Amino acid sequence: MGSEDSESSSTEKGESSLDIETHSSADVFExxxxxxxxxxxxxxxxxxxxxxxxxxxxxxxxxxxxxxxxxxxxxxxxxxxxxxxxxxxxxxxxxxxxxxxxAGTYQAKATVEPAAFGGTCQLCGGELIFEYTQERVRVYCDECGAGRSFPFPPGCLPDYDIEELPAVSARWYRTHVKRVLDRFCPLCAGEMSGELIHGVNEDSDPPEPSLARFSCITCGKQVHLTGATIATFHPVFEGFLFEHGFDTRCGPHSEVWAALDDTTETTHTRDPLSIEVTFTHDGETVTGFVEEDASLTNVERQW
Ligand SMILES: [Zn+2]
Ligand SMILES: [Zn+2]
Known part of the structure; x- marks a missing residue:
């Protein structure tokens, strides 16, 4: 942005109705x-x-x-x-x-001490721990350490009882993921591009899940999601889960994976990289492929 107080850019008159005036960020925040x-x-x-x-x-x-x-x-x-x-x-x-x-983004300081809430790790069956510190929720396995961490506004915390927080934070996380999968930056609403950065590492114990990176074209914000998470929040996968009695709004989605008859994530092709995700329950399967650009394609349910 220039040093002038404000600058404006618009296309020739009559060509477009879009007219954007921009101001220097320092002046605006001042x-x-x-x-x-x-x-x-x-x-x-x-x-x-x-x-x-x-x-x-x-x-x-x-x-x-x-x-x-x-x-x-x-x-x-x-x-x-x-x-x-x-x-x-x-x-x-x-x-x-x-x-x-x-939302208390600027004033609130809140912490929730690490505590088990009855969730189980999908990788090793260990106990899941919920923790809130530095404005982030952390849900992780007590045994193998696997888990995830995401920002959660401190102003939300006083509205809920401690026991509700794992489910509340799961709903928040679902909203956060859906926004990213719809390619809107959680910070600035700019467009996000996606890229698979590695496939499933089956040699490590437990196997290391695939990972995709979403980057905001405008502000550079990055969000990392596994292939299985990308699939879980696709409407067809969510429908499959819901019809089998698993609601992704009720708790950490890793618990849903653990409760299914089978959840598999495999590297389908290496060049170009693509990941196959399959959920199986009660004799039914749903499959999808996470492609190089982190989009999910060829989603199919089979009885
Ligand atoms: Zn574990
Ligand atoms: Zn952004």
Missing amino acids: TLGSETRIEILEALGNPPGEKMSFTELYKAVEIDDSGNFAYHLNRVLGTFVLKEDEQYLLSHAGEQVVGSVQ
Whole structure:
């Protein structure tokens, strides 16, 4: 981004209706460095989508001087606040700021001490442990150490009992994975590209699962998922699981794998790399292939 205060880019008139104005990030974030401006965003964000007139907004914010108030409102106008027909409302970025404040992203410090919750490791049958620290959930096997770790907003924690957290975090993880599989960056909503980085290593004990990397084209954020995880959250696989009594919204999906009659992940071809994932239960199978670009193809159910 340039050093100017703002820059705009748009195509020739008449060619397209897309008109994007960009501002320097430092300037934009500098405008958040004021109690009054944060109060303006919070007033408009309660509930999000709320439209308020100048007078209503002025009354909602603790400030004595309307001239001073107008100055602060003006500072966030066009970036975090929009004006429509003499009414003010939050922009998408404004909603994100208020959402992050509500999620406790900036203020909350929370930890949940490591504890077993009744889950079993799909690799070795060991006990699964739940832990929350540094704003990340960790679910891992006490015996072999296999597991996963993902960010979870600290502001969510007080809403739930400790015993609920493994299932709550499983639902959160499912949402996170689905967003990535739909190729939206969890941070910036930019497009994500996918790439299988290695196949199943059957020589290691327990076998090391395949791994795919999803990278955001815009911000560079990376998310790593195994081939079996990519398959699990595909609609046909989820339907198969659901019809056999396994709901991926109720607990860690590795528990579902352990409960199935058979879960296999094998390297199907090495060049180009592709991974075959098969779930079998009650005489029925579902199969899919994770390709080089981490997409799942040729998904099929067989009785
Ligand atoms: Zn284990
Ligand atoms: Zn991104």
